[in-house]
Amino acid sequence: MALHVIVGKGPVGQTTAEHLVARGHQVRVLSRSGGRSTETVEHRRVDATDVDALTEAARGAAALYNAVNPPYHRWATDWPPLAAALLTAAERTEAVLVTMANLYVYGRPSGPMTPDSPLIATDVKGRVRIRMWRDALAAHEAGRVRVTEARASDFVGPQVPGEHSHLVRQLPTLRKGRRAWVIGDPDAQHSWAYLPDVAATLATLGTDERALGRAWHVPSTPPRSQRQALTDLAAAISVPPVPVTGIPWPVLRAVGVAVPMVRELVAVRHQWDQDFVIDASGTTQTFGLTATPWDEVVRATMAGGPGTG
Known part of the structure; x- marks a missing residue:
């Protein structure tokens, strides 16, 4: 040991x-x-x-x-x-x-x-x-x-606080059936860890x-857009999909003048306005590590994420 x-x-x-x-x-x-x-x-x-x-x-x-x-x-x-x-x-x-x-x-x-x-x-x-x-x-x-x-x-998962995850922070919104406002293009493919x-x-x-x-x-797991991922998360608790809308970049730039965190998000907009996908095949081939199946990720996240109970 x-x-x-x-x-x-x-x-x-x-x-x-x-x-x-x-x-x-x-x-x-x-x-x-x-x-x-x-x-x-x-x-x-x-x-x-x-x-x-x-x-x-x-x-x-x-x-x-x-x-x-x-x-x-x-x-x-x-x-x-x-x-x-x-x-x-x-x-x-x-x-x-x-x-x-x-x-x-x-x-x-x-x-x-x-x-x-x-x-x-x-x-x-x-x-x-x-x-x-x-x-x-x-x-x-x-x-x-x-x-x-x-x-x-x-990151995604029940261990992740909402302020540390673009998906997890939307869970209370999903449970209330409200519109989800997301960063970037809701339909751009994205990898989640x-x-x-x-x-x-x-x-x-x-x-x-x-x-x-x-x-x-x-x-x-294979990439999912923010819209797809939020739809999957909603389905895990048997609620209808919510509307998903991207916040316009000019709005975020304006907010970023006063809010440093938002200003930093605008600086890396390329992670959200186009496909942002990783290839981890080398890790799998060398160490035998594989991703937890997406449906398990979704179930665990919804069972323990913000707004539970």
Whole structure:
């Protein structure tokens, strides 16, 4: 039984901790606020930008997981010191650094995205993520540290708070039978990442040496547009489909003047105004991981998402 240290106790960190415990590992979760330790998961209060404290908390770990989630509009300022501290701590402790990442690095896609797709993002958030990965990969290639990265599309599942998911935030609307206002084109095809599949991928990358030195996509079911996905979610609780309408981009730009979160969404409109689909076949072929069937994802999400009961 190895020690696995997770930095961040949000949905990704908590679900990954549960998955690692189920595999028989010892798990320690680090966060600014700490938490109540249990028989299976130890919680410690640690500032992840404090490299000495982070190193001490990760000492003896087989893997160190970056499951941090800075505020969307503060990536450019918050991520560089966090990423640098995590990389240094992994180097000092010789733990494998497993980073939870996303698809921002690819910019506007011209087809299904694979881990080998060019990293051509031009927006601020995409460039931040590119720099993080390139710094980690350079350290890996120099023999200083061992790294790997999981990239996933937008999250779905009962573990995901509404503010963290474009689908989950619509669940109260579905239950009330009201119009769903969505970002971008409601009919553009989109990949969705079920959070337990994200956790399974992270846990695998942290325990299999074949993962090292490259990025991997989280297996996802065949893409569904926002309209299709919301229709499926409504059907799971036997309610009629609700009207689904895209919020006009000029409206979002106007709102974004005062609301930083909305402003950041407009900056990555390419993820929502065209098909945004991933190819995770390499993950499946190498590790045997597959996506949870969509109907199971839908049932679980509706059973435990916001507005239940």
